[in-house]
Amino acid sequence: MNKPVPWFSVETGAEETARVNQVIASNYINDGNVTREFERRCAEVLGVKHCVGVTSGTAGIALALMAVGIGPGDEVLVPDLTFIATANAVRLTGASVRLVDVEPRRFALDVAKAEAAIGPKTRAIVPVDVNGRGADYGALEALCAKRGLELVCDAAEAFGSRFQGRPLGSIGRAGAFSFSANKTVTTGQGGMVATNEDAVHDRLRELKDQGRRHQGTGGNDLHPVLGFNFKLTNLQAAVGLAQLDRLEQRLEGFRRRNRWYQELLGDCPGIALPAVDHNGGEITQWTDALIERADAVEAALTDDKIGSRRFWLPIHRQDSYRQADAGFEGAIGASERGLWLPSHFSLTEAEAERTASVIRRVLTGRA
Numbered sequence: 040m041n042k043p044v045p046w047f048s049v050e051t052g053a054e055e056t057a058r059v060n061q062v063i064a065s066n067y068i069n070d071g072n073v074t075r076e077f078e079r080r081c082a083e084v085l086g087v088k089h090c091v092g093v094t095s096g097t098a099g100i101a102l103a104l105m106a107v108g109i110g111p112g113d114e115v116l117v118p119d120l121t122f123i124a125t126a127n128a129v130r131l132t133g134a135s136v137r138l139v140d141v142e143p144r145r146f147a148l149d150v151a152k153a154e155a156a157i158g159p160k161t162r163a164i165v166p167v168d169v170n171g172r173g174a175d176y177g178a179l180e181a182l183c184a185k186r187g188l189e190l191v192c193d194a195a196e197a198f199g200s201r202f203q204g205r206p207l208g209s210i211g212r213a214g215a216f217s218f219s220a221n222k223t224v225t226t227g228q229g230g231m232v233a234t235n236e237d238a239v240h241d242r243l244r245e246l247k248d249q250g251r252r253h254q255g256t257g258g259n260d261l262h263p264v265l266g267f268n269f270k271l272t273n274l275q276a277a278v279g280l281a282q283l284d285r286l287e288q289r290l291e292g293f294r295r296r297n298r299w300y301q302e303l304l305g306d307c308p309g310i311a312l313p314a315v316d317h318n319g320g321e322i323t324q325w326t327d328a329l330i331e332r333a334d335a336v337e338a339a340l341t342d343d344k345i346g347s348r349r350f351w352l353p354i355h356r357q358d359s360y361r362q363a364d365a366g367f368e369g370a371i372g373a374s375e376r377g378l379w380l381p382s383h384f385s386l387t388e389a390e391a392e393r394t395a396s397v398i399r400r401v402l403t404g405r406a
């Protein structure tokens with residue numbers, strides 16, 4: 040009987056327990072000193088001036104957009120191939136979404152198509168670092184500067200990854216990370232916004248805490264500007280700090296995993312493993328594959344108790360954003376062929392070999 044291989048799996052241990060117990064013993068389980076420490080540690084890892092902990096990646100993207108002045112009446116460009124949260128976060132600000140196609144092999148916003156999509160109401164672009172792969176930031180920064188657009192990055196899946204040496208999430212006016220359960224660092228749910236600008240940082244703190252600049256008892260506090268409640272608690276931050284201690288080890292494991300799959304499947308017909316720029320610091324959380332018969336491969340893996348995950352449907356095919364397929368060929372192709380291979384932190388070489396042999400059997404018709 041084959042042992043199940045999960046696609047991805049949360050790993051916590053004694054360090055998380057010890058830090059969470061400390062928070063409970065302190066009797067301050069709200070957003071507080073441990074959240075601040077987690078923010079400082081994240082800022083250090085990312086090489087940015089400020090990090091602000093929030094409830095989720097979705098909240099992070101929305102607050103980052105609000106902090107740079109995006110709201111009702113504005114239009115924001117969003118790639119068509121991403122988790123739907125990116126588009127929903129734009130909607131949360133009151134702005135509208137304009138979908139743009141992606142590059143077929145890196146899954147990042149197609150910058151030429153983005154430029155063509157800019158209209159009179161376009162005020163910002165939210166590129167998505169799908170699975171740790173950066174968009175073409177040199178071109179995007181130049182485009183935003185030329186057209187007077189804000190650049191706010193969805194780095195939800197890119198903690199610890201770099202684009203040509205630059206930490207993802209540190210580019211543009213602000214970058215948002217997710218700490219949901221299938222991320223390199225998780226706090227169960229949670230998020231972080233990174234920025235190098237003091238004014239954006241100050242506005243983020245107001246936005247996540249009911250417009251307060253100073254927190255008192257909550258009774259007669261002053262709330263001079265509009266804000267909400269998007270706080271990240273000490274309990275969550277305690278888990279995050281313990282996870283951060285494992286970051287380097289996890290990133291090394293991701294590189295090793297990509298090498299295994301490359302060796303095992305690099306020459307297999309019917310499957311392509313899009314390149315990862317390890318020299319530039321790019322790291323993918325999961326190993327992505329483009330497969331001619333992704334449905335058949337997914338079914339065979341499931342039969343063998345091996346987990347995998349299909350790429351998202353293009354956003355334009357979801358009911359709340361539905362529009363015609365024309366112009367979204369990059370997103371459609373990647374969505375139809377894309378499969379994330381088993382990528383859990385403790386994946387063994389034997390599990391990668393088992394996965395590869397099932398894929399080969401389906402694609403070559405040979406056992």
Ligand SMILES: Cc1ncc(COP(=O)(O)O)c(C=O)c1O
Pocket residue numbers: 094095096097098121122124125167169193195196216217218219228229230
């Ligand atoms: C690309 C992308 N954007 C945004 C999000 C939203 O993050 P969260 O689930 O923490 O709200 C996620 C992850 O879930 C994501 O993968």
